[in-house]
Amino acid sequence: QVSFGSNLGHFLLAVGAPHHEMAEVEQEEQIVEKNEADKEEQLVQWLNSQQLNRHVDKLMDMNGEVGLQSLEDLLELADDDLQRIGESVNMNMIERKRFMRAVQSLRSPQVQASLFGAPIATASQKPGQAGVEDQQAVEKELSPDELDAAIAKEAGDNDQYEVVRKEVIIRKAPNGEAAIVATLEE
Structure with a gap:
């Protein structure tokens, strides 16, 4: 102004x-x-x-x-x-x-x-x-829970995101045995 x-x-x-x-x-x-x-x-x-x-x-x-x-x-x-x-x-x-x-x-x-x-x-x-x-x-x-919620909001239908310390693991299904699609590290 x-x-x-x-x-x-x-x-x-x-x-x-x-x-x-x-x-x-x-x-x-x-x-x-x-x-x-x-x-x-x-x-x-x-x-x-x-x-x-x-x-x-x-x-x-x-x-x-x-x-x-x-x-x-x-x-x-x-x-x-x-x-x-x-x-x-x-x-x-x-x-x-x-x-x-x-x-x-x-x-x-x-x-x-x-x-x-x-x-x-x-x-x-x-x-x-x-x-x-x-x-x-x-x-x-963000707290870990808030970060999980934010990631889940942006996640695709088939992707599952898991945050482990400074690493985000992206899986095709919500269980720990599903194939890893990608990982992101800090």
């Missing part, structure tokens, strides 16, 4: 627009400003929850090297961008790794749905396209 700021209000006043139109514009501007403030607060809370609170000012400084304004900004960055950001704000190695893991978890469709109401396309994917990292993050977040 584009915000014209107070310039649009001045323009409407100059061209003699009715007061109700100016009031609507002012109300819309206030909503946009509140949404931007909410996004910034959400980013601050998220950074604090990742134990990165000492870097908040540098990460959000609009005159600085990074200039983050929202969690969505993080989703637009590639992994090498995140690495450079960590270095530019003087994160130590553990903080950089924590930062990278945390942003990768943000790429999970489930996390995005809970934070934003719907998944957001990341820098490496087109809208509606889940990346490998997203799928791996989802698998790591």
Whole structure:
């Protein structure tokens, strides 16, 4: 959504627009400003929850090297961008790794749905396209029972999926003696 700021209000006043139109514009501007403030607060809370609170000012400084304004900004960055950001704000190695893991978890469709109401396309994917990292993050977040349920939901009529530690065994039937169709390893 584009915000014209107070310039649009001045323009409407100059061209003699009715007061109700100016009031609507002012109300819309206030909503946009509140949404931007909410996004910034959400980013601050998220950074604090990742134990990165000492870097908040540098990460959000609009005159600085990074200039983050929202969690969505993080989703637009590639992994090498995140690495450079960590270095530019003087994160130590553990903080950089924590930062990278945390942003990768943000790429999970489930996390995005809970934070934003719907998944957001990341820098490496087109809208509606889940990346490998997203799928791996989802698998790591799900309990074994939830993962089994998700796999069963996607399974074909004849395929049986069995998760054994870091390996998924795909069989033609639900019993352990059925022929193995394929295996997937982490």
